[in-house]
Amino acid sequence: MIRILIADDQPLVRAGLRTVLASDSDLEIVAEADDGRGALTEVARLRPDVALLDIRMPGMDGLTAAETIRARHPAVRVLIVTTFDEDRYIARALECGVHGFLLKSGDPYELIGSVKAAMTGGTVLAPPVAQRIVGLLHGRSLRERLSARAAVESLTTREREVLTLLAAGESNAEIAHDLHLAEGTVKIHVSAVLGKLGLNNRVQAAVFAYRSGLAG
Secondary structure, three states: OEEEEEEOOOHHHHHHHHHHHHOOOOEEEEEEEOOHHHHHHHHHHHOOOEEEEOOOOOOOOHHHHHHHHHHHOOOOEEEEEEOOOOHHHHHHHHHOOOOEEEEOOOOOOHHHHHHHHHHOOOOEEOHHHHHHHHHHHHOOOHHHHHHHHHHHHOOOHHHHHHHHHHHOOOOHHHHHHHHOOOHHHHHHHHHHHHHHHOOOOHHHHHHHHHHHOOOO
């Protein structure tokens, strides 16, 4: 059972998310909050598996809450679910290490798959968000792209394969299947990739892969 917290200041949105998620017997809504501070309180009290956070909420916003949750409770998967896909929001969310950035305008029932993907180590980005990230990366300076490419070349062949699949949003289990490896071996390769590139999480690894030209 995947235990979920929903944080959104709009009761109708919370009700809609609750209805969608409750349709899957593997998911359980354990708490709700109407602002970021309430979300932090509930996460500290209940330690849910997943926290779904809106961005704009009164008091503490969702991005500040996400950053705090990632720092204090790293085992909790954090997904942003919002109507705001501005570059500055996307960039800050990625920097604080969220496990997904979804839009309320998307297919509601894709949310179920996104929650499950996050629990298995996947990184979930709504297609419009992924396109914006690629666009931002294409606008990077040549020096940044060359630097990223040189860093990728320092990886072993297997580590580059793992990084490419990370950029595709695959979980450790999916990477293990594709590369015919044990899942424990994949975890070791992922840790090595993050360490060598100086990255903190899988989302940053995916962005790095696009920046270097390895993916995209």
